[in-house]
Amino acid sequence: xxxxxxxxxxxxxxxxxxxxxxxxxxxxxRAKEEIRVKHILxxxxxxxxxxxxxxxxxxxxxxxxxxxxIVVECMGGLEPAYTFVRKCLENGKSVVTSNKELxxxxxxxxxxxxxxxxxxxxFEASVGGGIPIIRPIxxxxxxxxVGEIAGILNGTTNFILTKMIRExxxxxxxxxxxxxxxxxxxxxxxxxxxADACRKICILASLAFGTHxxxxxxxxxxxxxxxxxxxxxxxxxxxxxxxxxQVSMLENGHIAIMVAPMLISRESQLANxxxxxxxxxxxxxxxxxxxxxGKGAGKLPTASAVVADVIDCVKHMKxxxxxxxxxxxxxxxxxxxxxxxxFFLRIQGDCSSDETFAKAAEALPGAARIVRREEAKGEAxxxxxxxxxxxxxxxxxxxEESGVRVLDRIRISDF
Amino acid sequence: xxxxxxxxxxxxxxxxxxxxxxxxxxxxxRAKEEIRVKHILxxxxxxxxxxxxxxxxxxxxxxxxxxxxIVVECMGGLEPAYTFVRKCLENGKSVVTSNKELxxxxxxxxxxxxxxxxxxxxFEASVGGGIPIIRPIxxxxxxxxVGEIAGILNGTTNFILTKMIRExxxxxxxxxxxxxxxxxxxxxxxxxxxADACRKICILASLAFGTHxxxxxxxxxxxxxxxxxxxxxxxxxxxxxxxxxQVSMLENGHIAIMVAPMLISRESQLANxxxxxxxxxxxxxxxxxxxxxGKGAGKLPTASAVVADVIDCVKHMKxxxxxxxxxxxxxxxxxxxxxxxxFFLRIQGDCSSDETFAKAAEALPGAARIVRREEAKGEAxxxxxxxxxxxxxxxxxxxEESGVRVLDRIRISDF
Numbered sequence: 154x155x156x157x158x159x160x161x162x163x164x165x166x167x168x169x170x171x172x173x174x175x176x177x178x179x180x181x182x183r184a185k186e187e188i189r190v191k192h193i194l195x196x197x198x199x200x201x202x203x204x205x206x207x208x209x210x211x212x213x214x215x216x217x218x219x220x221x222x223i224v225v226e227c228m229g230g231l232e233p234a235y236t237f238v239r240k241c242l243e244n245g246k247s248v249v250t251s252n253k254e255l256x257x258x259x260x261x262x263x264x265x266x267x268x269x270x271x272x273x274x275x276f277e278a279s280v281g282g283g284i285p286i287i288r289p290i291x292x293x294x295x296x297x298x299v300g301e302i303a304g305i306l307n308g309t310t311n312f313i314l315t316k317m318i319r320e321x322x323x324x325x326x327x328x329x330x331x332x333x334x335x336x337x338x339x340x341x342x343x344x345x346x347x348a349d350a351c352r353k354i355c356i357l358a359s360l361a362f363g364t365h366x367x368x369x370x371x372x373x374x375x376x377x378x379x380x381x382x383x384x385x386x387x388x389x390x391x392x393x394x395x396x397x398x399q400v401s402m403l404e405n406g407h408i409a410i411m412v413a414p415m416l417i418s419r420e421s422q423l424a425n426x427x428x429x430x431x432x433x434x435x436x437x438x439x440x441x442x443x444x445x446x447g448k449g450a451g452k453l454p455t456a457s458a459v460v461a462d463v464i465d466c467v468k469h470m471k472x473x474x475x476x477x478x479x480x481x482x483x484x485x486x487x488x489x490x491x492x493x494x495x496f497f498l499r500i501q502g503d504c505s506s507d508e509t510f511a512k513a514a515e516a517l518p519g520a521a522r523i524v525r526r527e528e529a530k531g532e533a534x535x536x537x538x539x540x541x542x543x544x545x546x547x548x549x550x551x552x553e554e555s556g557v558r559v560l561d562r563i564r565i566s567d568f
Numbered sequence: 569x570x571x572x573x574x575x576x577x578x579x580x581x582x583x584x585x586x587x588x589x590x591x592x593x594x595x596x597x598r599a600k601e602e603i604r605v606k607h608i609l610x611x612x613x614x615x616x617x618x619x620x621x622x623x624x625x626x627x628x629x630x631x632x633x634x635x636x637x638i639v640v641e642c643m644g645g646l647e648p649a650y651t652f653v654r655k656c657l658e659n660g661k662s663v664v665t666s667n668k669e670l671x672x673x674x675x676x677x678x679x680x681x682x683x684x685x686x687x688x689x690x691f692e693a694s695v696g697g698g699i700p701i702i703r704p705i706x707x708x709x710x711x712x713x714v715g716e717i718a719g720i721l722n723g724t725t726n727f728i729l730t731k732m733i734r735e736x737x738x739x740x741x742x743x744x745x746x747x748x749x750x751x752x753x754x755x756x757x758x759x760x761x762x763a764d765a766c767r768k769i770c771i772l773a774s775l776a777f778g779t780h781x782x783x784x785x786x787x788x789x790x791x792x793x794x795x796x797x798x799x800x801x802x803x804x805x806x807x808x809x810x811x812x813x814q815v816s817m818l819e820n821g822h823i824a825i826m827v828a829p830m831l832i833s834r835e836s837q838l839a840n841x842x843x844x845x846x847x848x849x850x851x852x853x854x855x856x857x858x859x860x861x862g863k864g865a866g867k868l869p870t871a872s873a874v875v876a877d878v879i880d881c882v883k884h885m886k887x888x889x890x891x892x893x894x895x896x897x898x899x900x901x902x903x904x905x906x907x908x909x910x911f912f913l914r915i916q917g918d919c920s921s922d923e924t925f926a927k928a929a930e931a932l933p934g935a936a937r938i939v940r941r942e943e944a945k946g947e948a949x950x951x952x953x954x955x956x957x958x959x960x961x962x963x964x965x966x967x968e969e970s971g972v973r974v975l976d977r978i979r980i981s982d983f
Contacts, residue, residue, distance in 0.1 A: 172711050172712075172854055173711075176711060176712075176713065179713065180710070180711060183710045184710075282855075283712075283852070283854065283855035283856065283858060284855075284858055285700075285704040285707075285709065285858070288703070288704070288707065289700040289703070289704060292700075292703065292876065292880065294700065294872070294876065295595070295598045295599075295875075295876045295879045295880075296587050296588075296591060296595060296871075296872040296873075296874075296875030296876045296878075296879060297587075297591075297698075297872045297876075298591065298594065422840065422861060425837065425840045437698070437872065438868075439587055439698065439868040439869060439871065439872035440697075440698035440699075440862060440863065440868070440869045440872050440873075441698065441862065441863045441866075441869060442862060442863075443698060443699055443700070443860070443861065443862035443863075444859070444860070444861035444862060445858070445859070445860060445861075446837060446858065446859035446860075446861065447855060447856065447857060447858035447859065448855065448856045448857075448858075451856075453853075453854040453855070454854060454855045454856060456711075456854065457709070457711040457712045457852065457854035457855055458711075458855075459711075460710075460711030461707065461709065461710045461711045461712075463711075464710045464711060465707065465710075
């Protein structure tokens with residue numbers, strides 16, 4: 154019998170209880186031990202639930218119960234989750250969490266603490282919901298140098314972009330629909346401004362390259378500025394716009410990491426990841442591109458990932474798991490200004506006369522024009538290849554000086 | 569230091585050596601121990617190789633070396649691989665294999681032997697090459713009831729079908745090209761007749777549902793009869809033809825399992841798996857559809873999966889891994905005749921008069937016609953829903969009796 158405690162009875166926490174109760178037999182068989190939820194921490198009361206008697210409002214009850222060997226943290230947010238998880242790891246309890254904010258902010262510290270005390274700190278559910286990704290990266294791809302990772306890591310923004318692409322719905326309208334359907338929160342900023350995707354790519358980057366990356370250090374753009382015009386140009390170019398979290402190891406030992414909307418070629422597997430789904434491509438030197446796809450959020454997918462970690466934890470009570478990364482170090486992250494890439498630009502001017510494009514071509518050597526069937530009036534779309542962020546900024550300044558207004562600038566992904 | 573031996577220095581075996589030699593540092597870090605290849609079994613000699621001194625022609629040297637704790641079997645084929653693997657497991661050596669034929673034919677027996685002797689028998693590389701799939705199914709999805717699995721499991725046939733779909737190349741021509749590019753063997757029958765995909769779906773079914781499924785028991789169709797006309801009808805219907813290995817758990821406790829070319833809707837993730845790539849969808853009750861995608865074959869992808877298993881094996885020397893399934897049992901596999909599904913039919917007759925379709929509609933209640941922009945002369949395509957194999961056979965007999973020839977019959981996948 155393995156006794157566990159669950160912190161937080163919200164969407165994920167109640168899902169964990171549901172998965173444990175509906176799959177008791179198969180979980181016991183797989184864990185080779187029965188798993189019992191002895192305590193559930195929540196300030197609310199749920200008298201109607203069959204396990205109503207297991208609720209407590211006092212974290213100390215859990216911390217001081219020597220029978221509890223695994224604590225499942227599903228509270229979300231940094232505090233009090235961080236304090237509670239720390240205390241658990243300091244007091245001989247392994248921790249499983251679905252909390253991406255916690256792992257992105259405190260992963261290195263908590264992993265070191267877990268290692269020191271020979272405990273597990275597992276967080277499969279923190280990225281990609283029910284999609285197995287943390288474990289495959291750390292384990293199945295162990296004989297591989299991972300060079301790059303790119304992913305659609307946020308279901309809410311992917312739903313909005315899918316509506317914009319497929320149904321030509323404007324951003325605001327699509328956001329409203331997402332809110333109505335429960336995909337977006339009332340304050341949608343963590344999703345649409347990219348913070349959620351940023352935390353997830355930080356976790357993946359930390360895991361794949363062994364050094365903690367903090368979200369504050371990562372250039373993050375959301376999708377609030379994406380227009381239907383951009384979507385139409387992307388289509389004419391041969392692709393779609395997706396919010397991509399991306400990290401790659403550079404030859405100088407730095408990593409290039411960012412979250413930004415990007416043009417993705419229709420040929421890419423990521424282009425076909427639609428609606429609330431997530432897709433993550435891991436580029437290894439031996440495996441080539443491997444993609445993981447599925448529902449990146451939701452009660453049961455996320456809960457099943459948490460429970461899979463709990464099972465793993467029960468089976469490895471005496472043998473610690475292998476997840477680990479070092480504390481962050483200075484000069485590890487390539488300055489955003491230096492990161493090279495391809496860009497799509499939407500510029501204002503009279504296209505029929507080709508004058509605008511001529512000016513663009515002058516300011517942007519090598520620029521190629523995107524030809525649309527139904528040309529938007531008074532503007533043009535061009536692409537520019539292999540130029541640094543600093544370089545493109547300087548050129549666009551020059552372009553603006555020549556009287557051409559730059560309406561939008563979106564990166565082109567090479568995935 | 570962990571001493572291992574590699575059986576067979578062919579494509580995969582030499583790849584294993586290459587991965588171990590080029591990634592020594594990171595592999596040692598991950599395995600927490602250095603991995604040394606002490607012996608390589610091959611009848612050929614490779615004097616030019618840096619590890620030429622490690623070759624042996626005598627399996628006994630490996631079997632009787634007490635320092636060798638893990639044996640990597642990359643010989644392929646059933647014999648002598650089976651005899652060697654058995655002897656290793658009987659003599660205290662864990663085994664890692666990439667041999668799908670061996671696992672599909674002898675998995676239950678070898679897993680039981682490994683369990684009895686507290687050893688590991690791992691085979692991540694046997695399905696999906698470098699795509700992590702065995703481990704995610706058994707581990708990450710542990711808190712999930714897997715209900716169905718469907719996959720494009722053979723890269724060669726997928727390459728041929730992609731050429732037929734995209735470039736309207738005929739089957740024979742596409743096969744010839746695949747052979748020229750080294751994707752197909754001189755005798756391509758194991759690929760094009762579906763035997764390779766069958767072994768892989770057997771392994772996945774055995775793992776997911778816990779009972780061994782032998783390839784001989786699985787209805788297997790290849791792609792040799794697929795024509796460009798079929799491809800055109802599939803396109804008009806809204807999809808593509810793919811060779812699918814599929815298994816699902818039925819309510820009566822039987823499994824429905826088969827390998828067959830199927831029509832896949834363009835909306836499906838599997839429809840976008842092209843060329844030599846593989847894609848496997850695992851449908852769980854909690855996670856929904858999760859897809860794994862990547863190169864399903866090739867020297868380095870496969871070798872990296874083998875080496876990942878070796879690393880896992882080194883880390884779990886004292887704790888056995890969890891892979892296990894029971895011996896096959898009678899009445900477990902649903903008779904093919906009873907399996908219900910949707911079908912596409914291509915029938916011969918004069919379409920312009922609609923007479924053929926009228927006859928089809930009479931023999932096949934509920935049949936829907938596929939309208940093509942450029943109608944093929946003298947034939948029609950129809951779809952029929954939710955009918956058993958026995959049922960459709962009987963109806964097609966009736967149709968033929970009414971003078972309409974059935975040219976082709978292809979299942980429609982619900983993935």
